[in-house]
Amino acid sequence: QRGKNGEPAPRDTYIARRDGKEKITFKYECLRPALEDTLGICVYEEQLLKLANCVAGWDLNKADGLRKLTKAKEKGKELAIKLKEEFVEDAIKHSKLKNSEAADIWENIIFPFSRYGFNRAHGILYSINGYHTAYYKHYFPVAFMCAVLQAETDKASSPSKDSNIREYKKESKRLGINIVTPDINKSFASFAVTNNNTIITGIEAIKGVGAAAVKNILETREKYSFKSFADFLYRTKSSVVKKDVIQALAQAGCFDSLNITRKAAFTYYADIRTKANKFASSVENIGFSDWNKLDDFKFEKPDMLEEWSVQNILQAEMDTLGEYVSGTINDLYGGFFTGNGTTTLSKLKTLPDGFTIKIETVIADVKQEKLKNGKNKGRAYARFTLTDVNNDSAQLTAWPEQWVKYKDTLVVGKAIRAVCRVNNWNGSNTLVLDRVENIGVGNAL
Numbered sequence: 437q438r439g440k441n442g443e444p445a446p447r448d449t450y451i452a453r454r455d456g457k458e459k460i461t462f463k464y465e466c467l468r469p470a471l472e473d474t475l476g477i478c479v480y481e482e483q484l485l486k487l488a489n490c491v492a493g494w495d496l497n498k499a500d501g502l503r504k505l506t507k508a509k510e511k512g513k514e515l516a517i518k519l520k521e522e523f524v525e526d527a528i529k530h531s532k533l534k535n536s537e538a539a540d541i542w543e544n545i546i547f548p549f550s551r552y553g554f555n556r557a558h559g560i561l562y563s564i565n566g567y568h569t570a571y572y573k574h575y576f577p578v579a580f581m582c583a584v585l586q587a588e589t590d591k592a593s594s595p596s597k598d599s600n601i602r603e604y605k606k607e608s609k610r611l612g613i614n615i616v617t618p619d620i621n622k623s624f625a626s627f628a629v630t631n632n633n634t635i636i637t638g639i640e641a642i643k644g645v646g647a648a649a650v651k652n653i654l655e656t657r658e659k660y661s662f663k664s665f666a667d668f669l670y671r672t673k674s675s676v677v678k679k680d681v682i683q684a685l686a687q688a689g690c691f692d693s694l695n696i697t698r699k700a701a702f703t704y705y706a707d708i709r710t711k712a713n714k715f716a717s718s719v720e721n722i723g724f725s726d727w728n729k730l731d732d733f734k735f736e737k738p739d740m741l742e743e744w745s746v747q748n749i750l751q752a753e754m755d756t757l758g759e760y761v762s763g764t765i766n767d768l769y770g771g772f773f774t775g776n777g778t779t780t781l782s783k784l785k786t787l788p789d790g791f792t793i794k795i796e797t798v799i800a801d802v803k804q805e806k807l808k809n810g811k812n813k814g815r816a817y818a819r820f821t822l823t824d825v826n827n828d829s830a831q832l833t834a835w836p837e838q839w840v841k842y843k844d845t846l847v848v849g850k851a852i853r854a855v856c857r858v859n860n861w862n863g864s865n866t867l868v869l870d871r872v873e874n875i876g877v878g879n880a881l
Contacts, residue, residue: 470486
């Protein structure tokens, strides 16, 4: 994190001093009692209180007003003016400082503190937690990454949830951990460890499969595993495991182990369920166990053994699992991603403002908006969410001129090779479109 004008955050100075690369100094000797333990840097809220006590002679009750001020930020302007005047006046008297010196302490130590300060108790607990997680990740990487994925899956929906899961999956693969597709007979609700280098995806991680459906599937499976797709359809509740659930399960590859193609499960689930129910009822009427006799049930169509194309399988996996499992993005877009002279989205955060790059990405989302101010007020522009061959993502803006020019071609599902400029806004890097060089179309399901 950086200061108001882009200057290095105090943590950078602290690390340099800790490592002996920078001399430990105190700009004013009256700061030493409050900052000596942290190498001359104000790190904790408690130090802010002690600083006010040592420098201005304030008791801790009055000094606590400084802590509250830093948390108030923009809402505390009037309070800031009042406290600054009091602090400067009292610091001059108590520590024999010049007016400029007391004001310097306020402007460069106290007031900027809200950008990075927190209380010491939190700092200690965060440090302990950091050591614990580092230990578990190093010595028990599979269990650790599984727990991280479970925790993220269990969170309520948030803008960062999907991107976080993608990052954790990438990190798992970097560690040599294999994350396999969900299986209707092996998966649990969430991610689970199956052996010392494999994590199986949980059923609730599939988009379109709700908690009620997951519960019914797992409770039904407790008696014994599903022996066939027809067995699954017959034993689960059609009122809970509905069309959208079954089709999402098929798209994610959940039924692959039941010897049915994804296309057949997606397409014929209703016909199979209806006929399986009738068959099971008929054998039950003559005294046989319907579940066991259901193994004899056969449902056939001329195209029952046909499977989707590789492109359609990959698109379905992206829609339900958020990643390509059975291939790569180039299988979907026919070798569009060359990598020649292009920059991956993962490097975006390291690039300077205004830097020009060429990217190869897929458009994952488009939102058209209208400018509210300026000479182009009322004109339409667009914001895009992009993803690249490494499954990294970024935000792109097409301002009115570019949006008018490329509007008909920049749609969800298309791959683009484009020249963009890096735009640093509020501490994060996004992209601004200059021109589109090439467009590739994936085969959507």
